[in-house]
Amino acid sequence: MSSGYGNRRGRRGGGGRFGDGEDVWDRCAGPSGGGYQSNPGWESREGQARGGGRGARGGGARGKHPPHLKGREIGLWYAKWGGIKRSEAERKSVRTYVTSYFDGDDPPEGPQKMGKVAEMEPDKKQKQEQEEEKEVKMKAKVEPRERDLEYLFQDLVRKPALDVELKSDFQAKAENPKYLEMLVSERMSPVHYAQRLVSLVQASRVVVISGETGCGKTTQVTQFILDDYIQRGAGSLCRVVCTQPRRISAISVAERVAAERAESVGEGRSCGYQIRLQSRLPRKQGSVLYCTTGIILQWLRSDPCLSSISHLVLDEVHERSLQSDVLLAVVRDLLHSREDLKVVLMSATLNAEKFSKYFDNCPMIHIPGYTYPVEEYLLEDVVEMLRFRPQHQDRRPRFPRSFLQNQWTRPEKEAQEAEYRQSWPCFARSLRDRFSDDTIEALERLDEDDKINLDLIVALIRHIVMNEDDGAILVFLPGWDNISGLNDLLMHAPDPCRVTMPLSDQVFKRPPAGVRKIVIATNIAETSITVDDVVYVIDGGKIKETHFDTQNNISTMAAEWVSLANAKQRKGRAGRVSPGKCYHLYNGLRASLLDNYQLPEIQRTPLEELCLQIKILKLGPIASFLRKTLDPPSEKAIELAITHLKDLNALDRSEELTPLGFHLARLPVEPHIGKMILFGALLACLDPVLTIAASLSFKDPFCIPLGKEKLADHRRKILSKNSKSDHLTIVNAFWGWEDAKRRGYKCEREFCWDNFLSANTLQMLHNMKGQFAEHLWAAGFVRSKDLKDSSANINSGDSQGLSTTAEICVCHHRPVKVYTKADGKVCIHPKSVNAEETQFHYTWLIYHLKMRTSSIFLYDCTEVSPFSLLFFGGDISIQKDQEQETIAVDEWIVFQSPARIAHLVKNLKRELDVLLEEKIRQPRPVDWDDRGSSDCAVISAIIDLITTQESPSEAPWQERSWKAGQHWD
């Protein structure tokens, strides 16, 4: 048995001495996902609606529907508000309260509400407002994009007048009572840390700062650097940029820093932020900018040396996101050409050394974290304490563990399991001194089942509720099925565990006295949201992870054991407000075998998009750049990505960008989606194609609330308008939303509610569409930035017309034969409108994402006609096969066809290819006004062919065969 974990057990965690003056930095400023600030009161504000419009409680909801409602509206009223009323009534009578949070539940408040903004003195404020107004008027004339570029390219030239101004401002601020108040209450930063840190940064080109979440490094380090420059009268030479992994943390940290500096965020101040489609930029010199990592990677395209930045601070590098790993590699190279650039890496303590080594053993400095101590318990402690005995399962014959487990276990995990099984007897013996035989037997039984034992969690929750002090309980589970399972169990548990499952904004509120809040969450609660009154954490021990199986060329998602870093992060969630307790539901042996960290994202993900980025950033040959990363991806994964890009015609044989590749690399989407966007523009069905592209690259706007699955399916089916297409369902939903929005806020809310749509997601999709349109316009593919421009939407049509035109573009997805479940190859995901469909017009579907979870699922698919496949599916060839003419797409989708038609199709397709290639080589919009032009003629002919073909029986072809061996999936 490996050693070590036994010592961790029960150890006082955190090592913190909160409140111990000198060493305290700032315990509140969680650098990661500072999260949403909770409302101090438990009750919602009156009439305040949340997200999809489930609010309007209080005034209206008093037992009877408002008198003006009629018929169906009355039913709706009871459906919507009845549930809320019921839960309010129940809340008064029960002791325990469960609420849950997954992604997809919109947070109750926007991040903009974070942070306090200190007030300024009146005259200064007035002056500043005038200045701001002047500036806003000026800026209003400049397009946002140009403004950002102007911001990016400004040089860091010393401005003595600015230096003096900044310094005197700083000194004046030091006398401002409001600022001093903030300084005392918020920063409390010990001077010696600031000095040590600043001199270390001055002396070295790269510094690693390690410290746990909550030690305040994110908010403080940037300010130390800036204030040092200002005090030395060199403020104009300092421009700190700090990257964050999440949008929400970039905003909340910037807001917080501004508040600490007694300023507001952005526009000419010392602190601002920039995330996709949203920015409040600080003044050009003498400032700190918080941005997402992706933003810096985009900046590099225009300014490969980051010449306007004096200090680059990379936060949360230990999370090992794809983008942060790439940026690290870029920056390491950049240091050769930018001798004056200072780089600061901020990491959790566990592997700070790794980053130091990567940067030539650069100096490290540790910032102690100050959270409350958290006691940790392992599975054996929990089982012993609760005297828990697993229910007898129906005793199936015991298969070898690897068989019972996920049938696609990865080889590394296989080895770990073998070690676990081998060490078990020894571990069990070592437990005998401290634990009862019953406990050891229970542990063995728990081990037989790979699933998380929810009965155990219920028992543990009961124990905490009945025996422990007040404080919220946070339960980490890997996914939806566990969460809803646990919720069901709690719902049906006898008092005092009777629960209700209310709206998710109550996740963030403190419950009234005598009520216990229980939050069940996925790993979203590790970093992205913060429930700040948590005292007890139950760590289910599993986490869902995606991987990329290069052998079978498929993405996978499965629950895996957590890493030590996850476990530590989960534990930390218990010590934010008081000393806490954390129960890990895995035994000591398992704990000793946990990985330190999850596999870095770069090793778990397909690399196509990254390869294009490497090319457009001119970082050298793809493989040699990737080998320079901290933990390079496998050669096989690199090879696979390059092959795909060549197939897509984005890279040529010598791995250089083709004209198409160049455009794809510039669009902020995956290459497949990018191609769809370009073709959508050229074929004049821009608006719907952009909706689809935005949705595929961000997220689908549909939500499925717990218990409402059937109804949600039904509503989606209606929105699909029998198109047999998930893509067009989203287009219909989006149009419906736009229409509802035009009719007012109430209509919008109602439309979203009725159709299970997230208004926040739709708004984001709307913004992204605008961004895509701007790209297309800048590249010359469309005449106008307006994506509704009629010349770009000649083939968009509505309903009928749309279903075929949008299909054209969707064909840049992968095609697949319609299988039935019995075929066992792939399944249409149950969320798809095609899941239950039995009557297809055609035998082919195209899909965007295929992933292996419990089976291999196609997540979004659209039925396509053979003509669509022939014109947009790939290379076509005509052959004589057994005395019959056939026409084939990429040599594997083969149709039987009269020779005349086959040749007609082939010629037309060739013309289309020439036209598209020419347009991409020299972007310009198709001139639809000149109907006689050859462009128009070719495209119109194809569209006519596709749209007029009403039923398969009228088609001049017959499907001949499908060559299974050549299926490239």
Add this chain to the structure above:
DNA sequence: GAGCACTGC
């Protein structure tokens, strides 16, 4: 019959 989490001038 099923939904870890992020991100992009």
